[in-house]
Amino acid sequence: MSTRLDEVPPLTDADGAGGALHRLVAELYPICRSITGEGVRTTLRRLQQLIPLELVEVPSGTPVLDWEVPPEWNVREAWIANSRGERVVDFRHHTLHVLNYSVPVRRRLSLAELRPHLHTLPDRPDWIPYRTSYYRPTWGFCLTHRQLESLPEGEYEVCIDSTLAPGHLTYGECVLPGQTPDEVLLSCHCCHPSLANDNCSALAVATALAARLRGLKLRYTYRFLFIPGTIGSITWLARNRQRVDRIRHGLVLSCLGDPGGMTYKRSRRGDAEVDRAAAHVLRQAGPAHAILDFVPYGYDERQYCSPGFNLPVGCLTRTPNGRFPEYHTSADNLDLVRPEALADSLARLVDIVRVLEANRVYVNKSPYGEPRLGPRGLYGSTGGDKGAVFDEMALLWVLNLSDGRHDLLAIADRAGLPFEKIAAAARALVSAGLLA
Secondary structure, X not given: OOXXXXXOOOOOHHHXXXXXXXXXXXXXXXOOOOOOOHHHHHHXXXXXOOOOOEEEEEEOOOEXXXXXXXXXXXXXXXXXXXXXXXXXXXXXXXXXXXXXXXXOEEEEEEHXXXXXXXXXXXOXXXXXXXXXXXXXXXXXXXXXXXXXXXXXXXXXXXXXXXXXXXOEEEEEEEEEOOOOOOEEEEEEEOOOOOXXXXXXXXXXXXXXXXXXXXXXXXXXXXXXXXXXXOHHHHHHHHHOOXXXXXXXXXXXXXXXXXXXXXXXXXXXXXXXXXXXXXXXXXXXXXXXXXXEOOOOOOOOHHHHOOOOOOOOXXXXXXXXXXXXXXXXXXXXXXXXXXXXXXXXXXXXXXXXXXXXXXXXXXXXXXXXXXXXXXXXXXXXXOOOOOOOOOOHHHHHHHHHHOEEEEEHHHHHHHHOOOHHHHHHHHHHHHHOOOEO
């Protein structure tokens, strides 16, 4: 018989989860990803070795809602050479050096002609910025401001050996069937090049969650999406409009490896069950967390929560996008991502899933007065017995609020008790015949 998630011990880092997650991030980090191309496929094929991931290819030019799948972009090399033939900027040294989606170019330019195509961060002179031009044909390079300032006047040769041609947008989908067709959606983006926290951390954590849930007896069906940002979620929604009504809960995952506290951004609905579950878990985990209201900016939650779909999908991060200085720069590297932070993110995500799996609405079958619990073996017969079998207050709260209107999560919040204590009390009361 399959094991239920509530029968599995809570996740700790005793088994070295953080180290394993960091090693996977380190494998994915050097790959040059974009919204299309071989880098995405290489990334997804690596994850395919760990979980049952199906790769879906959508041809360029396919209409998707108000958008269209773009041409596929691939880059083989990109560099700037000085008059002596020395490469002063080279894509082989860092994938951020090329403007993402640059058109091919091979020409000689003066420094003055080259400068408009160079992107730096003057206030962070040793960091390379991440820049893209997905839908405007152009080319460019990103480099440190210190590099730019060191370039002497003279002639430079530039080469971007890339292709923009009809191809495919690729995304990965892993479905773990549950007892019901109702779904929990877990979505993360796989379209950024070497950015360890904003990209690779969520890919690793989502993969680890899918691996942990695989083979368990699940109430819900779990759908994991590894998609290019914005155009990927729009493409998936366009292709799956007939099934989105099955989504009962959803989370967009990103930025799960930095040392900041956990942050949850509510869905557009604001009071969805997943909003309540995430808030409860983060409160119980400790004070270093934040709960944010929905805004139509950020990651793919804004697509899932667009008014026509209005799905119950929130966003789980540590430090949110744009709120850590390393965001979208070369400083978002393997030093920023900490094994202990990855392990903690996975643990909190598992806790949220535990709540969603176990949350129910019950009815007290003996609502007139307080039923006798001692004879039913639910706690010790001596008043004030600290060795009681079950948490007495959890039992009493569940009995009192199981009126068909309060779910277990509402009871846990009202009681100020961890959800797992309330859920354990409910299971005991069901076994004793006191709850239905």
